[in-house]
Amino acid sequence: MTKGRLEAFSDGVIAIIITIMVLEIKIPEATGWTDLASLWPKFVSYILSFMYVGIYWNNHHHTFQAVKKGVNGKLLWANLNLLFWLSLLPFATGWMGEHEFSRNPIIFYGFILVMCAASYTIMLNVLKKREGEGSVIAKAVGSDRKGKLSIFIYLLGIALAFIHSVLGFLMYAAVALIWLIPDTRIEKIYTGEDQSEQ
Amino acid sequence: MTKGRLEAFSDGVIAIIITIMVLEIKIPEATGWTDLASLWPKFVSYILSFMYVGIYWNNHHHTFQAVKKGVNGKLLWANLNLLFWLSLLPFATGWMGEHEFSRNPIIFYGFILVMCAASYTIMLNVLKKREGEGSVIAKAVGSDRKGKLSIFIYLLGIALAFIHSVLGFLMYAAVALIWLIPDTRIEKIYTGEDQSEQ
Amino acid sequence: MTKGRLEAFSDGVIAIIITIMVLEIKIPEATGWTDLASLWPKFVSYILSFMYVGIYWNNHHHTFQAVKKGVNGKLLWANLNLLFWLSLLPFATGWMGEHEFSRNPIIFYGFILVMCAASYTIMLNVLKKREGEGSVIAKAVGSDRKGKLSIFIYLLGIALAFIHSVLGFLMYAAVALIWLIPDTRIEKIYTGEDQSEQ
Amino acid sequence: MTKGRLEAFSDGVIAIIITIMVLEIKIPEATGWTDLASLWPKFVSYILSFMYVGIYWNNHHHTFQAVKKGVNGKLLWANLNLLFWLSLLPFATGWMGEHEFSRNPIIFYGFILVMCAASYTIMLNVLKKREGEGSVIAKAVGSDRKGKLSIFIYLLGIALAFIHSVLGFLMYAAVALIWLIPDTRIEKIYTGEDQSEQ
Numbered sequence: 001m002t003k004g005r006l007e008a009f010s011d012g013v014i015a016i017i018i019t020i021m022v023l024e025i026k027i028p029e030a031t032g033w034t035d036l037a038s039l040w041p042k043f044v045s046y047i048l049s050f051m052y053v054g055i056y057w058n059n060h061h062h063t064f065q066a067v068k069k070g071v072n073g074k075l076l077w078a079n080l081n082l083l084f085w086l087s088l089l090p091f092a093t094g095w096m097g098e099h100e101f102s103r104n105p106i107i108f109y110g111f112i113l114v115m116c117a118a119s120y121t122i123m124l125n126v127l128k129k130r131e132g133e134g135s136v137i138a139k140a141v142g143s144d145r146k147g148k149l150s151i152f153i154y155l156l157g158i159a160l161a162f163i164h165s166v167l168g169f170l171m172y173a174a175v176a177l178i179w180l181i182p183d184t185r186i187e188k189i190y191t192g193e194d195q196s197e198q
Numbered sequence: 199m200t201k202g203r204l205e206a207f208s209d210g211v212i213a214i215i216i217t218i219m220v221l222e223i224k225i226p227e228a229t230g231w232t233d234l235a236s237l238w239p240k241f242v243s244y245i246l247s248f249m250y251v252g253i254y255w256n257n258h259h260h261t262f263q264a265v266k267k268g269v270n271g272k273l274l275w276a277n278l279n280l281l282f283w284l285s286l287l288p289f290a291t292g293w294m295g296e297h298e299f300s301r302n303p304i305i306f307y308g309f310i311l312v313m314c315a316a317s318y319t320i321m322l323n324v325l326k327k328r329e330g331e332g333s334v335i336a337k338a339v340g341s342d343r344k345g346k347l348s349i350f351i352y353l354l355g356i357a358l359a360f361i362h363s364v365l366g367f368l369m370y371a372a373v374a375l376i377w378l379i380p381d382t383r384i385e386k387i388y389t390g391e392d393q394s395e396q
Numbered sequence: 397m398t399k400g401r402l403e404a405f406s407d408g409v410i411a412i413i414i415t416i417m418v419l420e421i422k423i424p425e426a427t428g429w430t431d432l433a434s435l436w437p438k439f440v441s442y443i444l445s446f447m448y449v450g451i452y453w454n455n456h457h458h459t460f461q462a463v464k465k466g467v468n469g470k471l472l473w474a475n476l477n478l479l480f481w482l483s484l485l486p487f488a489t490g491w492m493g494e495h496e497f498s499r500n501p502i503i504f505y506g507f508i509l510v511m512c513a514a515s516y517t518i519m520l521n522v523l524k525k526r527e528g529e530g531s532v533i534a535k536a537v538g539s540d541r542k543g544k545l546s547i548f549i550y551l552l553g554i555a556l557a558f559i560h561s562v563l564g565f566l567m568y569a570a571v572a573l574i575w576l577i578p579d580t581r582i583e584k585i586y587t588g589e590d591q592s593e594q
Numbered sequence: 595m596t597k598g599r600l601e602a603f604s605d606g607v608i609a610i611i612i613t614i615m616v617l618e619i620k621i622p623e624a625t626g627w628t629d630l631a632s633l634w635p636k637f638v639s640y641i642l643s644f645m646y647v648g649i650y651w652n653n654h655h656h657t658f659q660a661v662k663k664g665v666n667g668k669l670l671w672a673n674l675n676l677l678f679w680l681s682l683l684p685f686a687t688g689w690m691g692e693h694e695f696s697r698n699p700i701i702f703y704g705f706i707l708v709m710c711a712a713s714y715t716i717m718l719n720v721l722k723k724r725e726g727e728g729s730v731i732a733k734a735v736g737s738d739r740k741g742k743l744s745i746f747i748y749l750l751g752i753a754l755a756f757i758h759s760v761l762g763f764l765m766y767a768a769v770a771l772i773w774l775i776p777d778t779r780i781e782k783i784y785t786g787e788d789q790s791e792q
Contacts (some may be wrong), residue, residue: 007599012213014409020221022681023614027688031696046205050681054674058667060597072212076259077378077781087220087248095234096223102229134313180671180715203403204455210411210606218419275455275576278450285418285446293432297404300427401601401655408609416617472655473774477649483616483644490621491630499627 006071006079007064013083014060017090018053021046024094045097048173049089055179056086056116066136067127078126082119088112096169103161106168110158115174117151150175204269204277211281212258215288216251222292229300243295246371247287252283252350253377254314264334265325276324280317294367303357306364308356311370315349346374346375401469402475403460408480410456414449417442420490428452441493445485446567451575452482452512460587462532463523474522484508492565499557502564506554509568513547546571600665600673601658607677608654611684612647615640618688639691642767643683649773650680650710659731661721672720676713682706690763697755700762704752707766711745744769 025042028035092112096105124141131137157171223240226233290310294303322339329335353368421438422433488508492501520537527533553567619636622629646711686706718735725731784785 001244005209008206009209009213009255009259010604011603012210012606013217014218015603016214016610018677019607019610019681020217020615022685023221023617026227027618027685027692031689031693031698033698036698036702047678048676050674054671058670058674061603061670073256076256077252080248080256083216084245086250088216089218091223091225095229099229104229104231104234108234138758149788193750204406206404207407207411207453207457210408211415214412214415218415221419261441271454275450278454281414282443282446285415289418289421289423293427297427302427302429302432306432311459363537366467401605404602405605405609405651408606411611412610412613416613416686419617420621469652476644476652480644483613487616487619487621488612491625494621495627500625500627504630515775521613523764 003064003067006076007060010060010079011057012082014053014057014086017024017086018050018057020092021049021053022089024090024097026146030188036040042094042097045101048169048176049093051176051180052084053089053118054114055176056082056120059120059179063124063127066140067131069130072130074126075123075130076125076147078119082116085112085119087114089116101165101169103168104158104163106161106165107158110154110161110172113137113175114151114154114158117147117154121147121151146178150178201262201265202268204274205258208258208277208281209255210283212251212255215284216248216255218289219247219251219291222288222295233274239274240292240295245290246367246374247291249374249378250314251287251301252313253374254280254318257318257377261322261325261335264338265329266275266333270328272324274318274360276321280314280345282333283310283313283317287314299363299367301363301366304359304363305356308359308366308370311373312349312352312356314321315345315352319345319349345378398512399460399463399467403456405488406456406475406479408452410453414446414453416426416570417445417449417486419491420493434586435559437494437496439460444572445489445579446569447572447576448509448512449482452478455516455575459520459523461535462530462536463527464531465526465578468526470522471519471526474515474519478512478519481508485512497561497565499561499564502557503554503562505587506550506557506564508566509571510547510550510554513543513550517543517547542574546574556577597658597661597665600670601654604673604677605651607676608651608680611680611730611739612644612651613641615684615687616683618691635694636688636691639687642763642770643687645770645774646707646710647680647683649770650656650676650714653714657718657721657731660734661725662729663724666724668720669717669724672713672717676710676717678752679706679709679713683710695759695763697759697762700755704748704755704762704766707769708745708748708752711741711748715741715745728771740772744772 025039025046028039042164089112092105092109096109099105121144124137124147128135128141130136153171153175157168160171161168217255223237223244226237269331287310294307297303319342322335322342322345326333326336326339351369351373355366358369359366415514421435421442424435484506488501489503492505495501520533520540520543524531524534524537549567549571553564556567557564619633620638622633685705686699690703690723693699715738718731718738718741722729722732722735747765747769751762756766770788
């Protein structure tokens, strides 16, 4: 089986997830600037989630670029599991934005981020096992330090949210910034391209 | 005619169906954990439907992998018929989740599952006729025992829902678990791949 | 320019149009069968519109199959014009379904169908001019009798709706049934395939 | 890395953006023609935004046609930045349509248009740097007069909105009309095709 349809389907789902999140930002009933400005928690939440979905699409793109063998059942379901958790991001984003970063929604958002990250790690392991130890994927993924670091910072953010919910949000934003640097682990090995050109 | 656009269009529709279901889970108006927890019937319904849509996409992927001849009008409409019934899953899911698995929504959900399964069987028969008796599709589909078994269990679930609605839900969940094992009938014949590797 | 991206974009838009129409069927607030049954005008409207969007996708598929030359600006905009009118179908469907086939929504639905058909004819003419007189498209389209007949029946339906709105709906349904027979004009000439096999 | 998946993902997001805007046009609660007619500001807003999203897709199509080198991280994020601002168009369109072109929504809509245009310029510069000075992209983009002119007219529109909001809307509509003429800068150089045939 080829990877093309799995990539296309994932692209479709991710494109819809990234776009329906904007539907949570309801149109103000009045036309004052304050009416618009009062939506700032929703806009800030949307920006963070847009970045996260963009990061996942970006990494998905990089990872499957390195996939040489076809797709089997395990990989299909590992990928669907990732899409499932990503599909809960619009809900978590809406809850967080609706209630101006109060504690519980922040913790729930962090939980969804942890589940997304864990699902990605599971998918990478399925890929690594399938592609084999000497494969580009296996070399590139390595010990997946960036993924483990992310989960650690998410959990730290959840813990800090008990002190002040905004601290949790800042932790999640910090992880997003780390990932904005594209997943050069794979890119470097696969393309042999000079990283400085990135 | 090539199968590429039919696959791409089906992927698009299925990707949207799987994603808009999450819009039925409305954001809680308060921030308590109990507010979130009270949504559990919607989450459980969503998980089951996500699995079902994933299964249909998965099987669609496998089946069309084995299609050698192009697409004709009959196949296009058999495929659109399948997409039609799948497109009613978000509605059925929402009704079931909104009313905490009360009897009628459970029965209706089962009815939609039966129609989806029957539509898939119709599509397989159109494919089998087109591809010919000796084709991969014809061999792989065989007597379509898994499909017939599914419809039987759905009908059993509908009947059991008259005793207790949760029994119906459990039957539907059981069928989903059967299908989580990918449609190896086709995979085995087509790829000659060792099934144990799955 | 290649036609691939235009086809993919059109598939995406059409896939979303066909799927968001189901969002107009709101989940009943109670669980009685009568609550579900009272939605029948919405279901019937949805079925008709699903068929129409399927027909347009089907014909789009057939037509672009025969396109040999690339895509230019005029064709891009003729295609976007078609997608624009198709994108109003969910709104027209919802209005018709919400008000149980009362006259004005039926007339408006007919108007949208006329505009979709006219847009398709415009697109075919752009294609014909681009591909040249001796092209497959030009031969296949011919005098476009089926398209002209459809517009005539739509207008008849609009007129009959002033007598009884259901007559209008029946006319629109009749046109859909005519088109369920795939656009064999192109298929026959292009593939040389025996039509009886269809 | 190939540009195919970036194009496919962008097509998906743009297809969803162009389609969900229609969801802002709520179905009238009554069936009178006046009920439909009262929605005219929403329809007019939708038409303009549909044209703009069509223009961006069109230009995206043309631009990436000329891309010879693969996709790197910077380009991925420049493209996601463009998609982010485009994804706010449905919100801005809804606010403008809901309040019948009152001043603040008109100004906000203009602001989103400025950000979209600026994002496109940024993306073109990333492409130009990557493709090199002598590349088709670099030649075609040139001094990007059309892009700069657009931003100037948007800003003029925002300023004129303080006199009368409709003047702002007319400025935005004027820019759309300028762009309806496809981006022939690239088309001419790339295809060497006779422009008069366009």
